[in-house]
Amino acid sequence: MQDWGLARTLKPGYRALFYGPPGTGKTLTATLIGQAAQVDVYRIDLSMVVSKYIGETEKNLARVFDQAQSRRWVLFFDEADALFGKRNSNNQSANDQHANQEIAYLLQRVEDFPGTVILASNLRSNIDEAFARRFQSMIYFPLPDAEQRLRLWRGMLAPQRLSAEVKLDEIAERYELSGGAIANVLRYAALLALRRHSEQISAAELRQGLVKELRKEGRTL
Ligand SMILES: Nc1ncnc2c1ncn2[C@@H]1O[C@H](COP(=O)(O)OP(=O)(O)OP(=O)(O)O)[C@@H](O)[C@H]1O
Ligand SMILES: [Mg+2]
Incomplete structure (x- = not known):
């Protein structure tokens, strides 16, 4: 100056x-x-x-x-x-x-x-x-696009913790969620998996997490 x-x-x-x-x-x-x-x-x-x-x-x-x-x-x-x-x-x-x-x-x-x-x-x-x-x-700070959402999904969870049946690219494409919302879904699904003493999040558990998060925003699956 x-x-x-x-x-x-x-x-x-x-x-x-x-x-x-x-x-x-x-x-x-x-x-x-x-x-x-x-x-x-x-x-x-x-x-x-x-x-x-x-x-x-x-x-x-x-x-x-x-x-x-x-x-x-x-x-x-x-x-x-x-x-x-x-x-x-x-x-x-x-x-x-x-x-x-x-x-x-x-x-x-x-x-x-x-x-x-x-x-x-x-x-x-x-x-x-x-x-x-x-x-x-x-x-x-815009909402992430599909490609960015996929990076967020992938970056937040160790890959071996996700059941092989889960197609993250489809999920990323389909659900318009913020990074914060994706983190919430994963937290909820991880707790469900832990409760049944599983090493992995199943597709059904991830889906439950998605339902819960989307409902908060007044949306449905
Ligand atoms: N671009 C991003 N890259 C990586 N992680 C992200 C990104 N956006 C959000 N997240 C994840 O989502 C969480 C919530 O984000 P953050 O609290 O920074 O959002 P915010 O914009 O401050 O939201 P709010 O307006 O509700 O305060 C972060 O802690 C992080 O885990
Ligand atoms: Mg904030």
Whole structure:
């Protein structure tokens, strides 16, 4: 910034927004970035922070920002939808007003933070232009396509743990699931297999896992 003469114009720090459907790897990526850059990532779940503990929030946040600055943490605000949702609403209960105030405070701190800040959110539509301007990058996490789903299925489970009757390529092709949903299916199917003291997940168990996961999303097999 100094050498290039940009310090007068640009604020220090870098702000990135990760957005996209649930289970597409936003949280995972934020942690991996910390690993790759050899820095600690401090995760704050905003759905827990905003408006729950009125008054305390600003104090707590101030402490986090101060610490993060001195220790060179990456600040990661997960589930940041709480930030985008309420800001413009006109419903002015005392609670909402307070939440709005906290959000304004938080945005200011995010903007002034001289290090790296990552925010993760499911919603794009709520993010207005004024907000978008504050991010140096906005990165969309799409749902995986069939080929990527196959890689996810294959990458998550040791191959010998899957019965030979299971055709993963067909399953990957047929079911449009996020990485997070695929992990849930495998967890459930693995528990079923363990319960019957089996070394392998059967096709029926995998199917049960799929049914359960799809039902959560209001879909059927
Ligand atoms: N692209 C991916 N590569 C590898 N694993 C993935 C990928 N996407 C998701 N997963 C798996 O799914 C799990 C859930 O992903 P993660 O929690 O990062 O999703 P998210 O985008 O943060 O979801 P949410 O919006 O619900 O918070 C991960 O822990 C990982 O096991
Ligand atoms: Mg997440």
